[in-house]
Amino acid sequence: MTENQQFEVIIIGGSYAGLSAAMSLGRSMRKVLILDNNLPCNRQTPYSHNFITQDGIPPAKIAAQAKEQVLRYPTITFVSDTAISGTKTNGSFLIATRSGKEYYSAKLIFATGIKDQLPDIPGFADCWGISVIHCPYCHGYEFKGQRTGIFADVAKAFHLATLVNNLTSDLTLIIPEGASIDTVQAEKLTRNGIKILQKEIKAVVHVNGQLSEIVFIDDHRIPLDALYAAIPFIQSSKIPENLGCALTESGHLDIDEFHRTNTDGIFACGDNTSPMRSVANAVYSGNFTGAIVNKLLSDESF
Template identity: 35%
Template sequence: MDKKLLDVAIIGGGPSGLSAALVLGRARKHVAVIDEGRPRNAVTHETHGFLTRDGISPGEFRRIAKEEIGAYPSVSFVPDMAVSIAGIDGRFQIETEQGQTFASKKVLFTVGMKDRPLDVPGLAEVYGKSAFVCPYCDGWELRDQPLVIITKGAELMHFAPLISGWTNRFTVCTNGPDELTDAEREELQRNQVPLFDSPIRHIDSSDGIVRQVVLKDGTIVPCRGIFFKPELVTGSDLPRAIGCQITETGAVVVDEFGKTNVPGVFSAGDATSRLHQAIAAASLGSFAAAVINNELNTEAWGRNR
């Protein structure tokens, strides 16, 4: 495969990349999905909100997807990590960690996001078991339970009304200055939301299930679950390296068709959107693949004039 010019190199094998591979495979395009197999959601046990796949494990989701894509022989899977990319539209060259080289007409980055190291002692032990980032994904399982919300400022004032749809038994721990206005603090008080701004000393848990959050001022907050705002960065530095525009939050800038500012380079999924749900990533990958296919077909048509 590394000696043949691909139509599309997909870098990243999550829901977005897999959906793109399915569309492009059905469009008879030669595609390689380059993915090292270390997804961000590997810590979670179940994927939710994906119609027909609600509750499936991330690993099983990928297994089924690859099995279905296997019906289209023009798509191959490369269990490796892309480490460098160069070239121009129509002839990109991708090098991998294991020394493979791929040439491709187009590139689709579906590299997702990755978490910065968690700076709250004990949070890593419960992440994916009783501590989560998305109530649409995991709020049902923690409905009506006493929860701790770890966030602050504008994010908190968005999240507090949201989580109240699943439980009104939650306490906010901002792990330092709350970055709120007096009016915002009064709003939380009116809704009977306890607020603590003391730094978190540690999270107590047993077998991944949180029992309490202990603050440095001695306050102990019992709870059965946690929602927190992670610090995220783009899952790969390659989009930046090839010249793609990146936002201050680390997202790849694309237009409504998934095109970056670099001709021939596209991106889709979590790396381009704040809609961090598997079904949203899959839809963005599917649409970007259709746009890429149309661009390839139009270019080929033009050469035959």
């Protein structure tokens, strides 16, 4: 092992959460390696919203500015590569990468995010993050007053309907065929003038990602400007689970209030740990995790 391979902390994932953790650690003079393969979940979205100082800015621009600021701290190294495996040996973690490199550290932070499992519906992926959206706080304001759909299971569709109802009076829920809605929920939806369709979507019609119509399996069509979609996800990296980190029922990495996973020395932050999916939350949780890891390293050597 050379000096270039040994770090106090390796952060896997160098987007908002990872860079934020790195800044706390860099400002504490910790020797940190960030490994990142540049696939943040919001990469197709033209503008990011709801983060003060960065509202309406392209996501990649926010990340580039963050990276530039983080790399001013000389103890931080950023490597564009994919972490492919992790092992724990003699109190040290070994991370191997796709390009064949090996790096070691005392602590690991996973800021690896999640992968949305887009349904195999023609047009859906093209519109993802543009007019097929995941969150009213991120993109709802831009579609206020417009023809809006919600595509989700009943519980998530109802939850989203309560939020989106404030943004538009033209709202249609598209829920699975055969799913039952309880009578109280159905009554509230009707009272708010929300339409319900229980049909399978065949295609999303769009121009350059801007949705114009939803086509159903029976060829019924409805015009829409925006579609909220609550879709499944998986962890972007399997390495935490392979190192023994537990997941919650929702599929997030299970962490305590100090962002410790159940595996000693391994921490996690950002989307991979939280259903509150936003750049601001990722930045906060990375910042906090970096401080916690620094405190632990400080205590261990004091």
